[in-house]
Amino acid sequence: MQPTPAGFTAKPNTRKHFSHRNKTIVLSAEEKGEFRRQLLFLNSPQSLEAVSGSIINQELEEAAPFLPSGCVNLLIMDPPYNLNKTYNKSSFRRMSLHDYEMTLEKWLTSLIHTLAPDATVYICGDWQSSPAVYNVASRHLKIRNRITWEREKGRGAKNNWKNCSEDIWFCTLSGNHTFHADRVKLTRKVIAPYRDTSGFPRDWVESGAGKIRLTYPSNLWSDISIPFWSMAENTEHPTQKPEKLIAKLILASSNENDVVFDPFLGSGTTAVVSAKLQRRFFGIEKERDYCCVALKRLELAKKNPTIQGYGKGVFWERNTLPPSGNNASTFSTLPLVAEKK
Numbered sequence: 001m002q003p004t005p006a007g008f009t010a011k012p013n014t015r016k017h018f019s020h021r022n023k024t025i026v027l028s029a030e031e032k033g034e035f036r037r038q039l040l041f042l043n044s045p046q047s048l049e050a051v052s053g054s055i056i057n058q059e060l061e062e063a064a065p066f067l068p069s070g071c072v073n074l075l076i077m078d079p080p081y082n083l084n085k086t087y088n089k090s091s092f093r094r095m096s097l098h099d100y101e102m103t104l105e106k107w108l109t110s111l112i113h114t115l116a117p118d119a120t121v122y123i124c125g126d127w128q129s130s131p132a133v134y135n136v137a138s139r140h141l142k143i144r145n146r147i148t149w150e151r152e153k154g155r156g157a158k159n160n161w162k163n164c165s166e167d168i169w170f171c172t173l174s175g176n177h178t179f180h181a182d183r184v185k186l187t188r189k190v191i192a193p194y195r196d197t198s199g200f201p202r203d204w205v206e207s208g209a210g211k212i213r214l215t216y217p218s219n220l221w222s223d224i225s226i227p228f229w230s231m232a233e234n235t236e237h238p239t240q241k242p243e244k245l246i247a248k249l250i251l252a253s254s255n256e257n258d259v260v261f262d263p264f265l266g267s268g269t270t271a272v273v274s275a276k277l278q279r280r281f282f283g284i285e286k287e288r289d290y291c292c293v294a295l296k297r298l299e300l301a302k303k304n305p306t307i308q309g310y311g312k313g314v315f316w317e318r319n320t321l322p323p324s325g326n327n328a329s330t331f332s333t334l335p336l337v338a339e340k341k
């Protein structure tokens with residue numbers, strides 16, 4: 001793993017792993033040629049129908065004025081953080097916090113016209129970028145919360161605390177937004193499995209994954225794994241977000257058939273999860289190779305629509321799996337048990 005200037009560690013070069021268990025998604029020359037032809041480039045105003053289900057291969061600054069207005073129910077922004085980072089053929093250079101704030105300001109304001117009146121906006125950042133995210137979001141949106149998630153992967157820095165957290169700012173355009181806490185419940189292992197006087201489990205069930213109960217999600221997430229080479233969703237993108245993380249945002253803050261938009265699409269995680277969860281989507285990404293990877297992931301999603309860490313309608317603790325086969329029927333009673341409380 002390569003250390004970066006800010007103490008982060010980059011993903012290993014997965015090309016060096018030849019294990020048969022390496023599931024990293026890579027593109028052949030033929031696939032690149034084929035997927036390239038499916039990408040959009042905007043130079044005139046577009047309708048939602050024209051961009052829906054598509055990937056726009058362009059700089060956000062150039063494409064934004066041509067995007068359809070008033071249609072996006074959920075905007076997920078995962079811009080380059082204020083760090084030195086190489087994205088395929090281009091690089092983002094760390095700048096002063098003020099300049100980063102001005103860059104974010106330009107990006108967000110160019111997208112406000114795309115939002116539907118009930119829109120939710122999530123903006124990702126790390127501890128260094130977050131002050132700028134807060135300032136920009138508070139000027140244009142209502143900030144509702146800040147999610148902090150544990151980014152478990154990474155190497156310790158000798159002279160500092162290991163950098164293991166990232167933020168996602170939860171904002172809305174108005175007070176009229178979608179939020180479904182009951183669609184993003186999380187399993188927890190039961191430490192003290194109490195029973196009632198009749199001997200029945202109190203608020204827990206015996207599932208194929210042990211004794212578990214369900215909890216409502218907080219703004220502190222410690223159940224997320226960063227994609228790595230043995231995970232089916234892994235790509236060579238250096239800052240790929242996990243499908244499980246994006247699934248939480250989409251399930252909580254949109255409904256089926258809603259429109260989800262990601263202007264920094266990268267390897268396509270938001271598009272893929274939207275498709276798996278029956279949302280409409282479109283995205284922008286300036287690096288053509290990443291756009292092609294995203295299209296390949298969308299193809300693969302048609303054959304395998306599962307989301308690692310999400311099953312039976314709930315999110316599973318890190319490194320646990322939803323029960324399958326006969327155990328599944330036992331588990332299906334769990335939401336009812338948990339709801340009684």
Ligand SMILES: C[S@@+](CC[C@H](N)C(=O)[O-])C[C@H]1O[C@@H](n2cnc3c(N)ncnc32)[C@H](O)[C@@H]1O
Pocket residue numbers: 058059060061078079080081087237239240241242263264265266267268269270284285286287290
């Ligand atoms: C943090 S990454 C997003 C990763 C993505 N969420 C994923 O799961 O793969 C930011 C992405 O924005 C792209 N990008 C940077 N500046 C851009 C711009 N001005 N317009 C469009 N895309 C840009 C980069 O190439 C990079 O892939």
